[in-house]
Amino acid sequence: MTDHADPSGATTGTGRGTEGVPAAVARPGENPADGARPGTRDLLRLLRGSGRTVGASLALTVVGTALGLLQPLLTMRLIDRVSADRAVTALIVTLAALFLVQAALEAAGQYLLDVTGESVVRRLRRGLVERLLFVRLRDLDGRRAGDLLSRVGTDTTMLRDMVAGSFVQLVTVTITGVGAAGLMLWIDPVMFLVVAGTLVIAAVLVAGVMAGIRTSTEQALAGVGAMTADLERALGGIRTVRAARAEHREAERIGADVDAAYTAGVRSAKLGSVVGPAMEIAVNGSFLLVLLVGAVRVSDGSMSVSELVAFLLFATYLVMPLAGLFNALSLIQRGLGSLRRIEDVLRLPVEQDPEDGAPVPLPAPAASPATPPPLLELRRVSFAYDDRPVLRDVSFSVPRTGLIALVGRSGAGKTTIVSLAEKFHEPDAGHVLFDGVDVRGVDPRDLRARIGLVEQHAPLLYGTLRDNLVYAKPEASEREIREVLRMVNLEELVERLANGLETEVGDRGFNLSGGERQRVAIARALLARPELVLLDEPTSQLDPINERELTDVLRDISRERALLVVAHRMSTVRAADRIVVLDEGRVGAEGTHEQLLAEDPFYRRLTTDHLTPPLGRPAPDRSVAAP
Numbered sequence: 001m002t003d004h005a006d007p008s009g010a011t012t013g014t015g016r017g018t019e020g021v022p023a024a025v026a027r028p029g030e031n032p033a034d035g036a037r038p039g040t041r042d043l044l045r046l047l048r049g050s051g052r053t054v055g056a057s058l059a060l061t062v063v064g065t066a067l068g069l070l071q072p073l074l075t076m077r078l079i080d081r082v083s084a085d086r087a088v089t090a091l092i093v094t095l096a097a098l099f100l101v102q103a104a105l106e107a108a109g110q111y112l113l114d115v116t117g118e119s120v121v122r123r124l125r126r127g128l129v130e131r132l133l134f135v136r137l138r139d140l141d142g143r144r145a146g147d148l149l150s151r152v153g154t155d156t157t158m159l160r161d162m163v164a165g166s167f168v169q170l171v172t173v174t175i176t177g178v179g180a181a182g183l184m185l186w187i188d189p190v191m192f193l194v195v196a197g198t199l200v201i202a203a204v205l206v207a208g209v210m211a212g213i214r215t216s217t218e219q220a221l222a223g224v225g226a227m228t229a230d231l232e233r234a235l236g237g238i239r240t241v242r243a244a245r246a247e248h249r250e251a252e253r254i255g256a257d258v259d260a261a262y263t264a265g266v267r268s269a270k271l272g273s274v275v276g277p278a279m280e281i282a283v284n285g286s287f288l289l290v291l292l293v294g295a296v297r298v299s300d301g302s303m304s305v306s307e308l309v310a311f312l313l314f315a316t317y318l319v320m321p322l323a324g325l326f327n328a329l330s331l332i333q334r335g336l337g338s339l340r341r342i343e344d345v346l347r348l349p350v351e352q353d354p355e356d357g358a359p360v361p362l363p364a365p366a367a368s369p370a371t372p373p374p375l376l377e378l379r380r381v382s383f384a385y386d387d388r389p390v391l392r393d394v395s396f397s398v399p400r401t402g403l404i405a406l407v408g409r410s411g412a413g414k415t416t417i418v419s420l421a422e423k424f425h426e427p428d429a430g431h432v433l434f435d436g437v438d439v440r441g442v443d444p445r446d447l448r449a450r451i452g453l454v455e456q457h458a459p460l461l462y463g464t465l466r467d468n469l470v471y472a473k474p475e476a477s478e479r480e481i482r483e484v485l486r487m488v489n490l491e492e493l494v495e496r497l498a499n500g501l502e503t504e505v506g507d508r509g510f511n512l513s514g515g516e517r518q519r520v521a522i523a524r525a526l527l528a529r530p531e532l533v534l535l536d537e538p539t540s541q542l543d544p545i546n547e548r549e550l551t552d553v554l555r556d557i558s559r560e561r562a563l564l565v566v567a568h569r570m571s572t573v574r575a576a577d578r579i580v581v582l583d584e585g586r587v588g589a590e591g592t593h594e595q596l597l598a599e600d601p602f603y604r605r606l607t608t609d610h611l612t613p614p615l616g617r618p619a620p621d622r623s624v625a626a627p
């Protein structure tokens with residue numbers, strides 16, 4: 001697999017065509033399959049495009065922190081002046097002003113980082129959405145929709161929290177720490193070594209558990225992904241779940257995913273709990289040591305009381321933010337876990353790989369070529385899903401007009417042929433030609449603009465009836481819409497509905513009957529007036545009257561367009577000009593219904609055993625097929 005990242009790391013374009021493929025954080029030259037863990041540099045790359053905001057936020061934080069570091073020095077001066085009985089009002093006012101300005105600067109810095117976090121999430125989400133819509137179908141087939149949804153939702157939110165919560169803490173802790181350490185070293189090097197010693201021990205301990213926290217986070221996120229996927233599965237098939245009385249089983253199954261996320265979360269909490277006391281011991285221990293050693297040094301005159309107070313304040317500045325540092329580091333570990341799952345999607349190869357060179361434009365149909373090639377032709381096509389061969393050496397062609405029926409047993413490879421014609425998959429061997437051009441290098445969008453598809457289960461999209469009808473041709477006129485509605489006998493339904501074409505069809509079109517969904521899907525394909533219409537079992541859900549009428553419609557359409565129909569019904573087969581018989585992935589025979597009945601025993605068996613006679617009528621061909 002190859003990576004198609006834009007080296008700039010920015011999401012490019014609007015997602016139209018291959019130039020719109022998002023890159024987000026993937027790097028060129030990386031093997032997307034290697035699953036390499038992203039590192040801190042990958043996290044920093046997330047901030048690309050937000051440089052100014054991050055810069056401004058850093059500047060505010062640096063100034064705020066510096067103002068904070070001034071405070072112990074002023075306090076030291078204050079104590080000295082109080083001891084010397086000198087005026088302190090100006091110093092107190094300055095200290096109060098410093099407090100207020102520091103708080104205001106830090107609040108502004110945090111706001112800017114929150115905005116940055118939001119824009120990182122927006123960029124990643126847009127990148128993920130665009131990538132998922134362009135990804136090769138064979139890579140999408142093996143993945144669970146719910147898990148992908150959770151990556152777009154939960155994982156990106158995790159990264160937002162990391163950006164907003166950890167960077168400012170890291171910067172504050174680092175600046176405060178370095179500043180405080182320098183000033184402590186200046187005040188009393190011996191006492192500084194005492195504090196530093198306890199902190200180094202604590203830091204080693206914390207570093208040890210961080211890796212464990214990251215792994216647990218990844219496991220927890222995988223659990224959330226599985227939970228979303230399983231819940232999506234159950235809700236998608238809720239009627240089947242209820243009918244099978246499987247609610248408890250599904251609840252158990254999804255509960256197990258929740259438990260897995262819980263277990264990983266608890267493991268992370270356990271590791272985190274080791275860090276808390278370690279920090280406390282380090283903090284309390286270093287204060288105790290500072291007080292003890294400080295008392296000795298004040299008594300022997302090596303240090304003044306004001307220096308001891310300032311040193312203690314700086315020690316607070318150095319030690320207290322360690323809790324924040326731990327928080328920031330664990331947020332980063334969690335962010336890295338999420339980034340890995342996000343990059344895993346962003347690196348999926350897209351359908352039209354830019355590295356394969358510019359796609360070949362599909363020539364526009366010639367007005368009237370002298371000897372036009374067939375509209376669709378399969379030449380010695382072989383295809384396997386993973387290692388399972390499905391099509392072997394398949395050759396046949398679809399002329400520019402007429403109805404070609406594809407028949408075969410269930411699993412023979414009929415839908416796979418439709419997928420190859422639509423370029424959802426590429427053949428492993430042989431060629432698929434559209435209008436005489438091998439579609440291998442062709443931009444799939446050019447090809448699909450000339451083909452209409454009615455899928456096997458006629459899926460509708462959430463939205464109105466009109467949205468669904470004009471999906472492939474948004475600019476269709478009212479007249480065109482009415483015309484296709486008439487063709488597929490949907491006029492009456494539209495009149496019956498209170499909101500007509502503006503009626504919501506529900507999720508996946510569930511507010512319509514199976515037959516209505518099927519007819520809407522056919523109308524949708526016809527509205528764009530494609531040269532070739534691929535229909536995967538178009539009449540399976542229709543009643544006898546509609547089945548007959550739709551078959552007549554198909555015949556009419558086939559007078560001026562090419563139709564390739566995967567047929568399970570005798571009525572469709574009988575209406576076909578030519579029938580291609582698929583037998584275990586090979587073309588077994590080809591001809592008209594009558595020819596095949598007379599000459600091909602496999603076809604005869606198919607008509608009796610597999611093809612459905614028209615509903616409400618006796619099977620007319622059984623007698624013919626009988627030996």
Ligand SMILES: Nc1ncnc2c1ncn2[C@@H]1O[C@H](COP(=O)(O)OP(=O)(O)OP(=O)(O)O)[C@@H](O)[C@H]1O
Pocket residue numbers: 141385386390408409410411412413414415416417
């Ligand atoms: N995405 C996929 N991944 C792996 N195997 C697949 C995939 N799609 C289909 N298959 C397998 O390929 C074979 C051919 O499937 P296909 O859907 O083309 O058959 P079909 O002739 O259309 O069947 P039916 O008439 O039942 O719809 C089947 O054995 C099927 O299990």
